[in-house]
Amino acid sequence: MSEPILRVADLSVSYGRQRVLHGVTLDVEPGETVGIIGETGSGKSTLARAVLGLVPASAGSLRVDGSDVTRFSKRQWRAFRRRGVVQYVFQDPLRSLDPDLTIADSLIEPLLVRGVARAEAVARAEELLGRVRLDPDLLGRLPGAISGGQRQRVAVARALITDPALVILDEPVSALDAANRVLVLEILRELDAALLFISHDLGSVAGIADRVAVIYRGELVEDRPTRELITAPAHAYTRLLVSSVPTLRSATSDRAARDELRALLSA
Amino acid sequence: MLRRILTLRAGRLAVGILLVVALLAILGPWVAPDVPTAKPLQSLSGDHWLGTDYLGRDVFSRLLEGSRDSVLGSVLVALVALVVGVVPGLLSVLLGRVFEWTTLRLVDTLVALPFLVFAVAVTALLGNGLTQAMLVTGVLVSPLFYRVTRAATLAVAHSQYVEAARISGASIGWIVRRHVWAKVLPPIAVALAQTIGVGFIIVSSLTFLGIGVQPPAPTWGGLLASDLNYLHYRPFAPLAPALLIMVTVWASNLLADAIRDVSGAAGRALVDARKVAAR
Amino acid sequence: MTALAVRDLHIRDLVGDREIVRGVSFELTPGKVVGIVGESGSGKTLTCRAALGILPEHFVVSAGSIEIGGRDIAGLSDAEWTGLRGSTISAVFQDPASYLNPSMRVGAQIAEVIRVKKRASRREARRRAVELLAAVHLRDPALVYEQYTYELSGGMLQRVLIAAAIAADPAVLIADEATTALDVIVQAEILDLLADLRARAGLALLVVSHDLAVIAQLCDEVLVLRDGEVVERGETADVLHEPRHEYTRLLISEHEQYGLDKYLEAVDV
Numbered sequence: 001m002s003e004p005i006l007r008v009a010d011l012s013v014s015y016g017r018q019r020v021l022h023g024v025t026l027d028v029e030p031g032e033t034v035g036i037i038g039e040t041g042s043g044k045s046t047l048a049r050a051v052l053g054l055v056p057a058s059a060g061s062l063r064v065d066g067s068d069v070t071r072f073s074k075r076q077w078r079a080f081r082r083r084g085v086v087q088y089v090f091q092d093p094l095r096s097l098d099p100d101l102t103i104a105d106s107l108i109e110p111l112l113v114r115g116v117a118r119a120e121a122v123a124r125a126e127e128l129l130g131r132v133r134l135d136p137d138l139l140g141r142l143p144g145a146i147s148g149g150q151r152q153r154v155a156v157a158r159a160l161i162t163d164p165a166l167v168i169l170d171e172p173v174s175a176l177d178a179a180n181r182v183l184v185l186e187i188l189r190e191l192d193a194a195l196l197f198i199s200h201d202l203g204s205v206a207g208i209a210d211r212v213a214v215i216y217r218g219e220l221v222e223d224r225p226t227r228e229l230i231t232a233p234a235h236a237y238t239r240l241l242v243s244s245v246p247t248l249r250s251a252t253s254d255r256a257a258r259d260e261l262r263a264l265l266s267a
Numbered sequence: 268m269l270r271r272i273l274t275l276r277a278g279r280l281a282v283g284i285l286l287v288v289a290l291l292a293i294l295g296p297w298v299a300p301d302v303p304t305a306k307p308l309q310s311l312s313g314d315h316w317l318g319t320d321y322l323g324r325d326v327f328s329r330l331l332e333g334s335r336d337s338v339l340g341s342v343l344v345a346l347v348a349l350v351v352g353v354v355p356g357l358l359s360v361l362l363g364r365v366f367e368w369t370t371l372r373l374v375d376t377l378v379a380l381p382f383l384v385f386a387v388a389v390t391a392l393l394g395n396g397l398t399q400a401m402l403v404t405g406v407l408v409s410p411l412f413y414r415v416t417r418a419a420t421l422a423v424a425h426s427q428y429v430e431a432a433r434i435s436g437a438s439i440g441w442i443v444r445r446h447v448w449a450k451v452l453p454p455i456a457v458a459l460a461q462t463i464g465v466g467f468i469i470v471s472s473l474t475f476l477g478i479g480v481q482p483p484a485p486t487w488g489g490l491l492a493s494d495l496n497y498l499h500y501r502p503f504a505p506l507a508p509a510l511l512i513m514v515t516v517w518a519s520n521l522l523a524d525a526i527r528d529v530s531g532a533a534g535r536a537l538v539d540a541r542k543v544a545a546r
Numbered sequence: 547m548t549a550l551a552v553r554d555l556h557i558r559d560l561v562g563d564r565e566i567v568r569g570v571s572f573e574l575t576p577g578k579v580v581g582i583v584g585e586s587g588s589g590k591t592l593t594c595r596a597a598l599g600i601l602p603e604h605f606v607v608s609a610g611s612i613e614i615g616g617r618d619i620a621g622l623s624d625a626e627w628t629g630l631r632g633s634t635i636s637a638v639f640q641d642p643a644s645y646l647n648p649s650m651r652v653g654a655q656i657a658e659v660i661r662v663k664k665r666a667s668r669r670e671a672r673r674r675a676v677e678l679l680a681a682v683h684l685r686d687p688a689l690v691y692e693q694y695t696y697e698l699s700g701g702m703l704q705r706v707l708i709a710a711a712i713a714a715d716p717a718v719l720i721a722d723e724a725t726t727a728l729d730v731i732v733q734a735e736i737l738d739l740l741a742d743l744r745a746r747a748g749l750a751l752l753v754v755s756h757d758l759a760v761i762a763q764l765c766d767e768v769l770v771l772r773d774g775e776v777v778e779r780g781e782t783a784d785v786l787h788e789p790r791h792e793y794t795r796l797l798i799s800e801h802e803q804y805g806l807d808k809y810l811e812a813v814d815v
Contacts (some may be wrong), residue, residue: 039729081436096427110435207804244734246759
């Protein structure tokens, strides 16, 4: 098998004295979709930030696309990022797109930064808009003039413009309405790139993730194929998580089990 | 940017007035009528349009003559403050902790310095003249620009789109040009307009101490100050220099407001809406 | 007796001159739970606000009626509304922190409700407030009583707000996206708590959410609201099994294709 696109080995991250991630080990193979699930403050977003070089690792190592990025300097990071191997999609596209720049300008930024000519970049942007089901007319508009669902698809297109091998998505559908959630998930499912899909909501990840890793209080407590994790969760936290996700079936039967697990975890 | 400003009526008015002031500054000393000294403290007349001052000099020609130093002085103050304040203000947010700490302490020091003592000390070191005096003044008002720029940059620098640019490998220069500049320009423009106004007053108050412009060379602020001493004899006299200063400052503020109105996405929308309305 | 009856409610935006809500009807009897599902902007929050008499500035009820405890609310005076809110109808919203005073201990804020609404003594109000904090499953209620909003998590704040909302024993509690901002596990805790309150106190609940699954957890009856109109309504089980409207089908298929349901159904069979 080829080398994993992302190899996280025994990674720890601390903010000052506070340890946010502790001994996390995780591989992502090319083309694979991995869900990272955890509650607010569990450290799941810190994992993403570490992979992007936005926070330094205090221990362990990170390999992205065959390069050991753990000890990269600022300059090395900048050069590495310009290759566009890893891209990132934020939760809220209204805040992740510059309100003063047209959609076209936002879309092509990753290419312009690399020194690609504007005309070539715009041509590529037009081509990508089709893939995220958007009209090329949108290119001249400002982010404030299009809908939330369109904005998030613009953000996805922006992430794809460098043909990345790994796309990290942080709650990419949480801010969208039902129709756009389905649409964005559909688009994501078609991608060839490996996806690291971060969410607090197992429900939004379950449909497209091949594997789900659960982070609880800074530690990776379970990392298994999605179906296994949902049908036979092992760790107490995962069990509580699975029984807490609202589903269309009435869940009153799970009530006793939930109460038991809550007592267990808070002990 | 200028084209967008000109779509606003206030913008056109401001640019128009400032052009006239600039013209006055350039041509003033040349066109000033060379009127011989006459009886002091005369009222308005055909010979002396704005009367004469306490030494019998023609006020109108002194106003024209003084316009170059006055305008040049205050523009210089603003420019110095812009360079010394805005650039470190931007970089203090984007360049990292060490630079941030250093500039913050420097600015604290500047704020704590007594203005006049500093001015006297620097002219003693660099020599006396308009340029030196204005450099000093510019440096001393630069903390205002530093703070305004820093505050505006802080709000932008922690935004997700700046982070997104960084994740794409953008350099600090790119981030400033592409994302930060348009957002910090409006507050800077407002501060600049204020500084131009303050500049007129400072030029004249320094003249009082014999720093900068040397009497009998006239400035607007200087004329205003000396006229105020003879209010009893010529009560209307301070009106002319005061009006000139007021109109210039007002036009600068108007321009700053116009810049604020037309910058950013909201500004573009405003301009577009006006174009549609005009059709 | 009906606790809350909304009949053919229309709400008009006077500034935009449009009807935002067109013909919403439902009835709540003690112990019953009705759910409204819809996107933001569908009119669900305006419907709640109309029932609470707190419509925003330029919105008015343009047709239809609302009855609380058998009493038509049209033409109620401010004083009558004050008597009604809290003691008959009460509500919790998405962002609990903004409904609490950050400079006051949270317990004191609940006690204040009890003192005003129940005319209880200071000591009695305090005792009741601690009881209520225990009733919303907060561990160590006496400690929480003494805390300020910034010391509590989002889930704890929502519980505090629920405690304040039920302090004066209302007949109806409206939960408008009350769990939207919370993590899944905390959301389940709050939903379980609401189910308890309904079972224990016979509270009638109006649950509003954009997530059909949240509604499915709790509600006997569901209304699907889209662009101000009820596009589907019925017993929850019926709507889930035989959705008639295309939008309801989208909501269901989202869960079946992308949600946990995809795996759970396989287990059932």
